[in-house]
Amino acid sequence: MPLMAVLWLTPQCFDFIIEEEREALQFIYDVLEIPELLSDDAGTRFMAEERARMAKEFPLKATGGFGANKSKRKKVKGKKRSRK
Numbered sequence: 623m624p625l626m627a628v629l630w631l632t633p634q635c636f637d638f639i640i641e642e643e644r645e646a647l648q649f650i651y652d653v654l655e656i657p658e659l660l661s662d663d664a665g666t667r668f669m670a671e672e673r674a675r676m677a678k679e680f681p682l683k684a685t686g687g688f689g690a691n692k693s694k695r696k697k698v699k700g701k702k703r704s705r706k
Contacts (some may be wrong), residue, residue, distance in 0.1 A: 655674070656670045656674055658673075659671065659674065659678045
């Protein structure tokens with residue numbers, strides 16, 4: 623592969639495009655992944671848009687990790703439990 627082609631494929635090549643072009647490219651990739659985005663039916667298109675949005679979100683792990691709600695043990699006031 624020629625050097626110019628390798629340079630063109632790097633992420634830095636997208637630094638010079640404007641936001642509208644970036645959004646248009648993202649829409650093209652989304653349509654390739656979820657063709658229902660082009661549906662004439664509003665309900666189908668809405669569901670496809672939600673699937674595309676959910677695919678881009680960072681997943682939250684319910685049992686720990688980034689963004690998870692960890693339940694804390696409530697302290698019981700009064701006498702302390704003895705350890706064995």
